[in-house]
Amino acid sequence: MTDEPLAMARQATSVVLESVTKDFGTNRVLKDLDLTVEAGEFVSLLGPSGCGKTTALRLIAGLEQVTAGIIRMDGVDVSRVPTNKRDIGMVFQAYSLFPHMTALQNTMFGLQMRKTPRVDAHRQGMEALELVGLADLAERYPHAMSGGQQQRIALARALVTSPKVLLLDEPLSALDAQVRLQLRVEVRRIQISLGITTVFVTHDQEEALAISDRVAVMNAGQIEQIGTPEELYLAPATPVVAAFVGMSSLVRAVAGDGVANAWGIAIPLIGNPPAGDCEIFVRPEHVRIAADGEPVIHATVETSTFLGSMRRTQVVTDDGQRLTLQHAAEQHLDVGASVNLTIVPVPVAVRE
Amino acid sequence: MTSMSQANRPGTPTSRVRRPRSIVAALGLAPFSIYVVLFLALPTVLAVTSGLFDGKGHFTWNNFTALGDPVVLRTFWASLWLSLVTAAVGAILGAVVCYALIGVNPTRPIRVSVDAAAGVLAQFGGVMLAFVFIATMGRNSLINQWLTRIGINIYSSGMWLYDLPGLILPYIYFQVPLMVITFMPAMEGLKPQWAEANAALGGTRWTFWTRIGLPVLAPSFMASYLLLFANSFSAYATAAALASQGSQIVPLQIRAALTSETVLGRQNLAGALAAGMILVMIVVMTGYATIQRRAERWRS
Numbered sequence A: 001m002t003d004e005p006l007a008m009a010r011q012a013t014s015v016v017l018e019s020v021t022k023d024f025g026t027n028r029v030l031k032d033l034d035l036t037v038e039a040g041e042f043v044s045l046l047g048p049s050g051c052g053k054t055t056a057l058r059l060i061a062g063l064e065q066v067t068a069g070i071i072r073m074d075g076v077d078v079s080r081v082p083t084n085k086r087d088i089g090m091v092f093q094a095y096s097l098f099p100h101m102t103a104l105q106n107t108m109f110g111l112q113m114r115k116t117p118r119v120d121a122h123r124q125g126m127e128a129l130e131l132v133g134l135a136d137l138a139e140r141y142p143h144a145m146s147g148g149q150q151q152r153i154a155l156a157r158a159l160v161t162s163p164k165v166l167l168l169d170e171p172l173s174a175l176d177a178q179v180r181l182q183l184r185v186e187v188r189r190i191q192i193s194l195g196i197t198t199v200f201v202t203h204d205q206e207e208a209l210a211i212s213d214r215v216a217v218m219n220a221g222q223i224e225q226i227g228t229p230e231e232l233y234l235a236p237a238t239p240v241v242a243a244f245v246g247m248s249s250l251v252r253a254v255a256g257d258g259v260a261n262a263w264g265i266a267i268p269l270i271g272n273p274p275a276g277d278c279e280i281f282v283r284p285e286h287v288r289i290a291a292d293g294e295p296v297i298h299a300t301v302e303t304s305t306f307l308g309s310m311r312r313t314q315v316v317t318d319d320g321q322r323l324t325l326q327h328a329a330e331q332h333l334d335v336g337a338s339v340n341l342t343i344v345p346v347p348v349a350v351r352e
Numbered sequence B: 001m002t003s004m005s006q007a008n009r010p011g012t013p014t015s016r017v018r019r020p021r022s023i024v025a026a027l028g029l030a031p032f033s034i035y036v037v038l039f040l041a042l043p044t045v046l047a048v049t050s051g052l053f054d055g056k057g058h059f060t061w062n063n064f065t066a067l068g069d070p071v072v073l074r075t076f077w078a079s080l081w082l083s084l085v086t087a088a089v090g091a092i093l094g095a096v097v098c099y100a101l102i103g104v105n106p107t108r109p110i111r112v113s114v115d116a117a118a119g120v121l122a123q124f125g126g127v128m129l130a131f132v133f134i135a136t137m138g139r140n141s142l143i144n145q146w147l148t149r150i151g152i153n154i155y156s157s158g159m160w161l162y163d164l165p166g167l168i169l170p171y172i173y174f175q176v177p178l179m180v181i182t183f184m185p186a187m188e189g190l191k192p193q194w195a196e197a198n199a200a201l202g203g204t205r206w207t208f209w210t211r212i213g214l215p216v217l218a219p220s221f222m223a224s225y226l227l228l229f230a231n232s233f234s235a236y237a238t239a240a241a242l243a244s245q246g247s248q249i250v251p252l253q254i255r256a257a258l259t260s261e262t263v264l265g266r267q268n269l270a271g272a273l274a275a276g277m278i279l280v281m282i283v284v285m286t287g288y289a290t291i292q293r294r295a296e297r298w299r300s
Helices: A053-061 A103-113 A118-131 A147-159 A177-194 A205-211 A229-234 A239-244 B002-007 B015-050 B062-068 B070-101 B109-121 B127-137 B142-149 B164-188 B192-200 B205-234 B237-242 B250-259 B267-299
Strands: A015-024 A027-037 A042-046 A068-073 A088-091 A165-169 A197-202 A214-219 A222-227 A249-256 A259-262 A265-268 A276-282 A287-289 A297-306 A310-317 A322-328 A338-343
Touching: A015 A053, A027 A053, A027 A222, A042 A053, A042 A205, A053 A088, A053 A165, A053 A197, A088 A147, A088 B192, A103 A118, A103 A147, A118 A147, A147 A177, A147 B192, A177 A205, A197 A205, A205 A229, A214 A229, A214 A239, A222 A229, A222 A239, A239 A276, A249 A322, A259 A276, A265 A338, A287 A322, A297 A322, B015 B267, B062 B070, B062 B267, B070 B109, B070 B164, B070 B205, B070 B250, B070 B267, B109 B164, B127 B142, B127 B164, B127 B237, B164 B205, B164 B237, B192 B205, B205 B267, B237 B250, B250 B267
Parallel strands: A042 A197, A042 A214, A088 A165, A165 A197
Antiparallel strands: A015 A027, A015 A068, A214 A222, A249 A259, A249 A276, A259 A265, A287 A338, A297 A310, A297 A338, A310 A322
């Protein structure tokens, strides 16, 4: 693998979606969507199936046409520009390599479309294969490669033309867990080294949080919140974000004056929800065994799972609520044991 | 000792465990195997070996030598020519139908109707089809009478419907639906991501078809073409019903050798002719299998 793939690097491009709406028949898939991806930034669109994230990506690619709104690349309106004139690189979920072409021929395809002289196309194609660490598979056909190798070749093919924007449509979702982890690190490494503006679609929150500069959490055709992975995790703007990003337990509480009261513990609230009975999202790492003198929740251990560096334990409280806590792997909590817990008073979101 | 203890370990498959399962599997395959032996392999061997004997049961090469006779060669050429032409026309028209259908949802009535019609019409060859053509295009058919009234005589150069050229249209009638059945899965195997990747890489619709679509489809198209060729080459009933006089193609010549009342004692020539046909079919089907293997690999 080369560390200096500068031939494929180019000045990064910004991508802006302004009030973009997309209808499929009577079904409105995107509603007045606004999104700005800064030049060289890696932004993930994260959300459940049907939230509109893939549609948004396909609109940027030009594979679908906007119903209303504008898409700009470096300030230029490209809403009506066909896909083959947008100068993008795209990696699909799977099966997008041309099956009758070798890895090198696949990689050279985009260059040939741009009438690059054959010698140059060959050299650049090999450089792209070196970038993804598969130069030795140049003459191999897709059917003789693993899923991970095929996706690496697809990445090389998308990057070889030095596109303005790299669009990744769940490129890791068809791969097994280990390859997936390796490849996501590779994708991020290459994106940083080339400085290419990248939009990545995924439904896997861990994946999005791990490799993005910013993550846009989508729901029902709109962006619920866009921010750094830390912002989304620590300060979810909406209950949907709190529920979708990271793991939470739903706990009954009484809200008022910016705090929620649960089991006598005052927990600050995110935003300004109405006073009264509510449910709050509590992260497993914010539930712990109570120390002497701390407010206490009495509970009984239901299950405890060993996760390598830590354990995740589910308990049922005396008033019948279920809580999940995360603790050191060395700390054993036996099923059926009574425990005294407390909640760390960090800001939490209220379920709507 | 070690190998014995391993073989006796619980859960280790042994020949004693495997044997009953393989016997059951073999029994399941037996009816089909017996059928193939009785009605395909045995008749083939008997037909070919019958060509090695004369009417009195003496060994002879004469029947196979007769395959070099100019009349027999002309008939083989006519069979090959007819099969090549009708397979080509059927393959091209069938592929166009598949192309037209590819964007149609498989559950839509038009698609369901075409699929059903193709399935039925591909097996429609034979006396019925011959009658359909005689009734619609024969000398006394309504169409011919109507054409004659407006001054068009489609039989001005002879009754071609009952001769070799007359076989082309009826053969195409069952070749097109057969092509639709065999080629449609290949067309459906063209993945939308290929077209989208082509566009994202700067390609046009033209480059998609010339660089991706057609090259990917080529093996399947060739395999379907060979299947259509074999279908035409071995067809008998339609030709027999239309061409009651003469032996324009090899199957009709085999009929003549078996049933002729004017030239007696030539049944064994039929065996040699059948051997010639089998040889052609072996070549074609070997080509078909080879190409199909490649097409399958690309589709996976």
